[in-house]
Amino acid sequence: MKRGPFLLGALSGLTVVANADHVFARALADTPLPGLPGADNRVLLLINLQGGNDGLNCVVPHGDPTYYQVRQNIAVAPSDVLHIDARVGLNPRMTAFKKLYDKNMVAIVQGVGYPAPDHSHFRSTEIWQTAVPDRYEHTGWLGRYLDGANLPADNLFNAIALAQVLPEVLVAQKTDVPSVAALAGYGLVSDRNAAARRTYSELVADNRFPFQSPYLAHVAEIEDHAQRGSEELPKLIAGYTSDAAYPATPLGRSLALAAQIVGSRSGTRVLYIQHGSFDTHVSQRGTQDRLLGEFSDAIAAFYGDLAAHGNDTRVLTMTFSEFGRRIASNASGGTDHGEASPLFLIGGGVKGGLYGTTPDLGGVQTNMGNLKYTTDFRSVYATVIERWLGRPSAPVLFGNYPQIGGLIS
Amino acid sequence: MAAGLHRPTGQLDVTTALVPYAGPWNERAASHLMRRAGFGATPGELHRMLTRSMQQTVDDLIHFPPADASPPGELVDLQTLLAQGPLRGLDADTRRQRLMGFRMEERRSILALQHWWLNRMLVTPAPLQEKMTFLLHGHFTTAAIQKNVTPALIYQQNQLYRDNALGNLRDLTLVVSKDPAMLLYLDNARSSKAHPNENYARELMELFTLGRGNYSEEDVRQSARAFTGWTINRATQQFVQNPRLHDDGVKTFLGRTGNFDGSDIVTVIYQQPACSAFWATTLLNWFVYNDPEPQLVDAVAHLLEKNDYQLAPVLSVLLRSNVFFSERAYRALVKSPAEFVVGTYKAFGMPEIDPSAVRAMAQMGQVLFYPPNVAGWPGGAAWLTSQMMIARQNFVAGLVNSAAMQQSPWLSALPRSAGQAAGVLLQTILQGDVPQQSFAQLASYLDGSAESALGTLSPENFELRVRGGAYLAMAMPAYQLN
Numbered sequence: 001m002k003r004g005p006f007l008l009g010a011l012s013g014l015t016v017v018a019n020a021d022h023v024f025a026r027a028l029a030d031t032p033l034p035g036l037p038g039a040d041n042r043v044l045l046l047i048n049l050q051g052g053n054d055g056l057n058c059v060v061p062h063g064d065p066t067y068y069q070v071r072q073n074i075a076v077a078p079s080d081v082l083h084i085d086a087r088v089g090l091n092p093r094m095t096a097f098k099k100l101y102d103k104n105m106v107a108i109v110q111g112v113g114y115p116a117p118d119h120s121h122f123r124s125t126e127i128w129q130t131a132v133p134d135r136y137e138h139t140g141w142l143g144r145y146l147d148g149a150n151l152p153a154d155n156l157f158n159a160i161a162l163a164q165v166l167p168e169v170l171v172a173q174k175t176d177v178p179s180v181a182a183l184a185g186y187g188l189v190s191d192r193n194a195a196a197r198r199t200y201s202e203l204v205a206d207n208r209f210p211f212q213s214p215y216l217a218h219v220a221e222i223e224d225h226a227q228r229g230s231e232e233l234p235k236l237i238a239g240y241t242s243d244a245a246y247p248a249t250p251l252g253r254s255l256a257l258a259a260q261i262v263g264s265r266s267g268t269r270v271l272y273i274q275h276g277s278f279d280t281h282v283s284q285r286g287t288q289d290r291l292l293g294e295f296s297d298a299i300a301a302f303y304g305d306l307a308a309h310g311n312d313t314r315v316l317t318m319t320f321s322e323f324g325r326r327i328a329s330n331a332s333g334g335t336d337h338g339e340a341s342p343l344f345l346i347g348g349g350v351k352g353g354l355y356g357t358t359p360d361l362g363g364v365q366t367n368m369g370n371l372k373y374t375t376d377f378r379s380v381y382a383t384v385i386e387r388w389l390g391r392p393s394a395p396v397l398f399g400n401y402p403q404i405g406g407l408i409s
Numbered sequence: 410m411a412a413g414l415h416r417p418t419g420q421l422d423v424t425t426a427l428v429p430y431a432g433p434w435n436e437r438a439a440s441h442l443m444r445r446a447g448f449g450a451t452p453g454e455l456h457r458m459l460t461r462s463m464q465q466t467v468d469d470l471i472h473f474p475p476a477d478a479s480p481p482g483e484l485v486d487l488q489t490l491l492a493q494g495p496l497r498g499l500d501a502d503t504r505r506q507r508l509m510g511f512r513m514e515e516r517r518s519i520l521a522l523q524h525w526w527l528n529r530m531l532v533t534p535a536p537l538q539e540k541m542t543f544l545l546h547g548h549f550t551t552a553a554i555q556k557n558v559t560p561a562l563i564y565q566q567n568q569l570y571r572d573n574a575l576g577n578l579r580d581l582t583l584v585v586s587k588d589p590a591m592l593l594y595l596d597n598a599r600s601s602k603a604h605p606n607e608n609y610a611r612e613l614m615e616l617f618t619l620g621r622g623n624y625s626e627e628d629v630r631q632s633a634r635a636f637t638g639w640t641i642n643r644a645t646q647q648f649v650q651n652p653r654l655h656d657d658g659v660k661t662f663l664g665r666t667g668n669f670d671g672s673d674i675v676t677v678i679y680q681q682p683a684c685s686a687f688w689a690t691t692l693l694n695w696f697v698y699n700d701p702e703p704q705l706v707d708a709v710a711h712l713l714e715k716n717d718y719q720l721a722p723v724l725s726v727l728l729r730s731n732v733f734f735s736e737r738a739y740r741a742l743v744k745s746p747a748e749f750v751v752g753t754y755k756a757f758g759m760p761e762i763d764p765s766a767v768r769a770m771a772q773m774g775q776v777l778f779y780p781p782n783v784a785g786w787p788g789g790a791a792w793l794t795s796q797m798m799i800a801r802q803n804f805v806a807g808l809v810n811s812a813a814m815q816q817s818p819w820l821s822a823l824p825r826s827a828g829q830a831a832g833v834l835l836q837t838i839l840q841g842d843v844p845q846q847s848f849a850q851l852a853s854y855l856d857g858s859a860e861s862a863l864g865t866l867s868p869e870n871f872e873l874r875v876r877g878g879a880y881l882a883m884a885m886p887a888y889q890l891n
Binding site for chain 1: 413415416417418419596599604607608611615621626698699736737739740741742743772774781782783784789790791793794795796797798799800802803806807841842843844845846847850851853854857877880881884885886887889890
């Protein structure tokens, strides 16, 4: 394993890596891969709108009379909708996001889902994150991308989950992705002085343990990442200054850190953030409107910050949610678990506008009160993998899915 | 490495797996038992166990005396809010202030409960009861404060798990189905014949008893009908069956047809072979090792059925079995934050957990009474992220540098010889589960000889070095493993 040389290099500060593999890996990292688009410094930011974002009160079909019939207690009044066209518009709290849309920075893909949808949060979240609906798969689609992408093997930060728990989408075979919920918590306390650090590196350099455990190698690797990562990350992202005003929300704080990472020398290509919970079985308007407002304000601040540092075209943001919600509202002013919903792509490379088929609520696109999908989410993933990350999508998605034309230039 | 649950390498011998273990009964075996059946053991507790046999020790774990578990002072319930007078007629600002005040009270209550439970895990004379309570809390999940689950109700639920910790799983499932916190958390309290809510019915089968693939969507709908009318009385906050909300029509559920109510549903569920397999897997994952072989699951499922889902006789077999004490099971689980924190206080032999441990545990990813979702804490490799590892090591650093360390009876009494001190540290904290040269490396750290060039340690600060040595031992890979 690769832990030995790291520990020597990072801990003693003396032995600056007399290790040929390491030097080679560094050199390789500085060399662009020829012939592939996306082999430069592009970043994909994935935002999980966790809990099941209700698509119909997010991208509101204000031109569809059925919407107002079946959602009397929670419908967004036509005059409140931020009109995109005569059929759909955005939730009234998404004014900042609407401005990005009007600048052609936002693509809305409508009616996204997958065959035989599962209504369980856990299973459907797993399906969106593994991109495998019909069997249990342990690796995530971005984990498989990372495993195959020839990114610098010695860089701990090729991908970072800005979350406390590593999401399934970043679970890989060969790549261990750090999760960093907040920079303040991502550091070993200072009393881990040089003496303790050195002894620690000696202690863990030996792996001849008098017992076996299916988790032993993983623990050792993670402990190494904890030590090395907490020392390296603050240095890598130091020196970044920004006067962007982010909203004082968890998403705002995460996106501020994301902008700093993008603007640093960490070489990060993939970021993950979670926002929610959108599981609005009761009193949906209060909760979902607030969450969408937080999303809209934070994303606007993020792209403002990125633009001020010349990074806005480097970052493609994509949202997803495990499912949309039931077409009709329930008696509690909420909606139950449903099926298809829209997702957003923002920023780098995106050609703004509406994609996919606008749902027809009274028509044939329904399945027992749920919206049938018209675009397979793996088509969106395939487009992002091929057009933005510059990798073949078939090995990542275990098959070929048609790309969405024009979505990413 | 992929997340999830991982099975140890090597072969299972299913024919001898559940036969009582006859190997050596020593510190290593006793520590293993207490890490699994409890939250670790103090050096004094281990010493006492070794004066008895393995069989007697397991008997003590199973047949524990009833223990007082009164709550930590007054807990906030709805009456606390109502006692302040009616909300009606108040202007919007006053009303908001009163509700905000109530929320603050709730949070204080929950913090007190979290701290209370951690200390209970530490000092209970019935560790297995508390360990099962902790399993059931993450299994039949309910989160406090959301959906009007007040601190008083979450304590009531916690006590219910404690009362049934080694009881009958079928009976427990029925009382959980009537538990006010559960009725609120999974929305059955608002389920009616006109609008059946499927949330509880689905999770009852998916996460609590059968697992996916062992029921149909139609079974979810039909059982949701059977549970309609199981709700809570708003004034007393306790379970009631409301006949006006109940659907008393005929339902067909898992192949049976009848005018079922919730208790019939539970009965039918516990007749399914998938149910015993589901619980066998749950118990094996919790006590023995992850992703157990189907043959081992079958053997334990058979044991559950034979004992009519009584936990005490099943755990009595499991905790003294060959497979439980096997090398394959040894250190084969990842410690949860609660096990890590409580186990650390146990290892030092300290009498009381500091309230700051609650916040430290949040950074490790576990907040008692707030499971991340209805599926509970995923466990296994999900506990192994660099962020969580940093939080674990920082917790230990904070603890070893606190004044409370003087309460550790053995740490301040360590031998002055660095070599002997290193031996005691690695034996007491890790049962010697380290590479052989760790002893010399730690001794060299303790006597400061390794650091002469850096000059950070001097022979005078023995105590500081001992604390640093304890910190280093607890940063070793084995210490993350149960």
